[in-house]
Amino acid sequence: MDAITAGNVLRDLREARHVSLSELARLAGCSKSSLSKYELNQKATPIEVLARLAAALKVREEVVVLRSIRLRYTALNKGKIAEVFDELITCVEDGVR
Numbered sequence: 501m502d503a504i505t506a507g508n509v510l511r512d513l514r515e516a517r518h519v520s521l522s523e524l525a526r527l528a529g530c531s532k533s534s535l536s537k538y539e540l541n542q543k544a545t546p547i548e549v550l551a552r553l554a555a556a557l558k559v560r561e562e563v564v565v566l567r568s569i570r571l572r573y574t575a576l577n578k579g580k581i582a583e584v585f586d587e588l589i590t591c592v593e594d595g596v597r
Contacts, residue, residue, distance in 0.1 A: 506550060506568040507541035513557045513564070514539075527556035562592050 514524050521539075525532040530549055537543035538553075545553070554561035570585035 505541050505544050506564050507539045507545070508571055509564050509567040510535075510545070510553060510557075511539040513559060517557060519557070524553065524556055528552040560592060563589060566592060 514521070519527075521535055522532050525535045528535070528549065529552055534543065534549075535553075538545040538549070550564060551561050554564050566585055566589045570582055570589065573581045573585065
């Protein structure tokens with residue numbers, strides 16, 4: 501099973517949409533406990549769960565993945581690469597292919 505560590509991004513998206521942990525877990529069909537572990541990066545989010553979470557948050561799953569990768573590069577001080585990811589994320593959010 502493929503998985504991704506996207507906790508910070510999932511939490512930020514959930515909070516920006518004013519959705520509780522319990523509500524998002526219910527909408528995505530996962531347990532509140534698991535969702536909490538995903539958000540705290542204590543457990544990698546399975547891709548199929550990520551897809552349901554993204555749908556519940558009304559965002560494309562690609563955006564969650566790209567934002568997660570961007571956070572890693574920012575943490576590594578890879579400024580120029582982070583800028584490229586910002587542009588790519590904007591394109592995906594805008595539906596540019």
